[in-house]
Amino acid sequence: MSMINYASREINCKLVYYGPGLGGKTTNLEHIYGKVSPNTRGKMISLATETERTLFFDFLPVDLGTIRGFKTRFHLYTVPGQVYYNASRKLILKGVDGIVFVADSQIERMEANVESMQNLYDNMSEYGYDLTKIPFIIQYNKRDLPNAAPIRDLQASLNPGWPVDDGVQQKVTPDPMHAGENLVDRIDNQWIGRAPYLEAVAVRGDGVFDTLKTVSKLVLKTLS
Amino acid sequence: MAGAASWSFSESDFKQIQQHLQAFLRDSNARCALLVDRTGQLVATVGEPPQFDATAFASLTAADFSANDQLAKMIGEHEFASLVHQGEKESMLLADVAKRVILVVLFDQRTTLGLVKLKGKGAVEKLNKVFEEMFNRVGAGPTAPEKGLLEGAEDEIDKLFG
Numbered sequence: 230m231s232m233i234n235y236a237s238r239e240i241n242c243k244l245v246y247y248g249p250g251l252g253g254k255t256t257n258l259e260h261i262y263g264k265v266s267p268n269t270r271g272k273m274i275s276l277a278t279e280t281e282r283t284l285f286f287d288f289l290p291v292d293l294g295t296i297r298g299f300k301t302r303f304h305l306y307t308v309p310g311q312v313y314y315n316a317s318r319k320l321i322l323k324g325v326d327g328i329v330f331v332a333d334s335q336i337e338r339m340e341a342n343v344e345s346m347q348n349l350y351d352n353m354s355e356y357g358y359d360l361t362k363i364p365f366i367i368q369y370n371k372r373d374l375p376n377a378a379p380i381r382d383l384q385a386s387l388n389p390g391w392p393v394d395d396g397v398q399q400k401v402t403p404d405p406m407h408a409g410e411n412l413v414d415r416i417d418n419q420w421i422g423r424a425p426y427l428e429a430v431a432v433r434g435d436g437v438f439d440t441l442k443t444v445s446k447l448v449l450k451t452l453s
Numbered sequence: 454m455a456g457a458a459s460w461s462f463s464e465s466d467f468k469q470i471q472q473h474l475q476a477f478l479r480d481s482n483a484r485c486a487l488l489v490d491r492t493g494q495l496v497a498t499v500g501e502p503p504q505f506d507a508t509a510f511a512s513l514t515a516a517d518f519s520a521n522d523q524l525a526k527m528i529g530e531h532e533f534a535s536l537v538h539q540g541e542k543e544s545m546l547l548a549d550v551a552k553r554v555i556l557v558v559l560f561d562q563r564t565t566l567g568l569v570k571l572k573g574k575g576a577v578e579k580l581n582k583v584f585e586e587m588f589n590r591v592g593a594g595p596t597a598p599e600k601g602l603l604e605g606a607e608d609e610i611d612k613l614f615g
Binding site for chain 2: 232233234235236241243271272274276285286288290293294296297301304306316317320321323324325445446449450452453
């Protein structure tokens with residue numbers, strides 16, 4: 230739920246990093262916190278257990294700059310990835326403007342990824358939000374690990390696509406980030422849409438800002 | 454936009470909100486009042502400027518309120534319309550406004566919880582009215598001012614990201 234404050238000339242948007250436990254959601258935020266100038270970001274709040282597992286959420290406000298004279302500020306949240314914490318995870322989704330699903334590329338975590346993705350769809354639909362209609366991207370994290378599954382397999386499991394019924398959108402839309410791939414495509418006589426995806430190694434910071442840029446841009450475009 | 458409804462308020466809405474909050478602070482002798490929306494965004498601050506990170510405070514407030522909402526439902530209550538956190542010197546009262554916004558009142562020993570609660574109730578009623586009118590107006594559609602705010606601003610959006 231983006232909020233536009235005409236009195237203070239601010240646009241505030243909420244981004245949520247979702248995904249299975251230990252997938253790298255908090256690491257994404259920590260990298261952003263460490264790299265962004267202190268003038269453009271606020272304090273990072275982490276509600277975590279003593280073993281540094283996210284209990285409720287991490288929160289980081291980031292100022293992106295000014296558009297049309299409006300200060301544009303994004304509030305980044307992570308959710309606790311562990312299955313156990315679904316009640317608090319769901320609360321964080323309230324009023325979300327854009328979602329980054331941080332998937333753990335390791336083959337062993339495939340099931341956890343799928344379960345978390347299903348949980349995201351379920352929680353969103355309980356709020357009446359349609360994940361196929363709001364800014365939503367997938368980050369395949371931990372690409373440097375030897376046991377990382379091939380992107381093709383991850384895409385097939387986590388981003389198989391959804392039917393595109395809106396006639397306006399039924400046109401082949403190339404994926405700007407991956408040459409030769411399409412975000413909207415006609416397969417077996419049916420129009421299918423997919424979420425944009427990126428690869429990352431969040432501990433090194435690879436792909437972290439590209440992810441943030443991609444989702445922020447999508448969110449701002451929904452306001453225009 | 455799809456999924457979650459945006460909302461916005463005009464300068465005159467903002468003035469009205471501030472006037473109600475100022476009157477409330479005067480009557481209750483509380484230090485400061487903040488309005489936070491349920492997603493954790495700070496909407497307004499009136500009274501003594503807070504000495505802490507207000508943005509972080511707002512996000513924690515929304516989480517606190519939402520968690521308590523769920524606790525209320527679990528014990529069979531529809532909601533906890535207000536919450537109190539009482540400290541040795543500093544205390545705070547949180548109250549629901551129009552189901553979308555939270556009024557947070559910070560107060561100390563210069564006043565009492567009873568007075569803050571009593572005057573807070575009146576303030577919430579007035580704020581409910583302002584916000585309900587505001588949401589109805591946004592819901593009406595064509596008058597929603599935010600539509601098209603960033604239209605044609607693609608260049609500026611691109612520039613933000615270098």
